[in-house]
Amino acid sequence: MKFAFNFFCFLKENKFNLLDIIFPPSCIICGKLNKNYICTKCEKRFEKFKKFNIIDNKKYIKDKFNIKCENFKQNYYIVGDEKYYWEKLLYCFDYKSIVRKYILKYKFNDEAYLSNFFANQILNNKKTYEILKTYDIIIPVPMEKGKKLKRGYNQTELITKIIEKNVEITELKVVEKIKKTNTQSLLSQEMRKLNVENAFCIKNENLVKNKNVIIFDDIYTTGATVNEISKLLKNAKVNKILVLVIAKD
Numbered sequence: 001m002k003f004a005f006n007f008f009c010f011l012k013e014n015k016f017n018l019l020d021i022i023f024p025p026s027c028i029i030c031g032k033l034n035k036n037y038i039c040t041k042c043e044k045r046f047e048k049f050k051k052f053n054i055i056d057n058k059k060y061i062k063d064k065f066n067i068k069c070e071n072f073k074q075n076y077y078i079v080g081d082e083k084y085y086w087e088k089l090l091y092c093f094d095y096k097s098i099v100r101k102y103i104l105k106y107k108f109n110d111e112a113y114l115s116n117f118f119a120n121q122i123l124n125n126k127k128t129y130e131i132l133k134t135y136d137i138i139i140p141v142p143m144e145k146g147k148k149l150k151r152g153y154n155q156t157e158l159i160t161k162i163i164e165k166n167v168e169i170t171e172l173k174v175v176e177k178i179k180k181t182n183t184q185s186l187l188s189q190e191m192r193k194l195n196v197e198n199a200f201c202i203k204n205e206n207l208v209k210n211k212n213v214i215i216f217d218d219i220y221t222t223g224a225t226v227n228e229i230s231k232l233l234k235n236a237k238v239n240k241i242l243v244l245v246i247a248k249d
């Protein structure tokens with residue numbers, strides 16, 4: 001009895017919960033018990049891809065199109081007939097090598113436990129944590145209902161839930177996917193834009209009005225999806241938008 005109680009206190013002190021006892025946190029690569037979901041030795045394999053870089057949309061456009069964008073007018077930057085609605089992009093890793101391998105595993109191989117690892121990586125970076133704290137709401141990029149039922153989880157929601165628990169920020173699933181789309185990674189840049197056009201809607205605009213919002217997605221490639229969602233949010237009078245992704249291509 002005393003042993004059980006001491007053991008329970010030990011778990012509590014070390015911030016383990018019931019789920020941790022049934023599925024003890026362990027390194028995603030070698031499987032050794034580790035509450036950060038990665039051991040020091042295996043973490044070295046991710047080290048050189050770590051960025052935790054925040055970029056302003058103005059700089060993003062300059063690098064992408066080699067043109068200087070002037071002031072943020074009417075809630076967007078305009079380049080030709082393209083409009084860019086978000087203010088900042090924060091990416092944690094380069095989408096390469098082992099990072100790519102584990103994100104794909106997480107997305108397509110039913111390996112939901114990887115959400116703990118990725119969320120921990122985001123939250124353990126002090127600079128990122130401080131930035132996230134300055135926002136009001138975090139919105140996961142939604143999935144079609146049928147697709148979610150088939151997979152059993154939406155990989156972005158699992159991570160925003162953990163972020164909500166650890167940062168004083170509210171997770172809101174106000175964006176809904178209303179159109180079936182093709183897999184973005186198989187399409188050209190122009191097709192990606194058309195693919196996500198009118199694919200989303202906002203369920204309750206009042207909940208986001210005047211708020212500082214984070215949109216969370218796993219990978220940033222051309223940014224078509226998050227830009228489309230940003231457009232809806234800006235139309236709903238959101239104050240400013242940070243796009244947070246695990247990795248940028």
Ligand SMILES: [Zn+2]
Pocket residue numbers: 027028029030031032038039040041042043
């Ligand atoms: Zn390991």
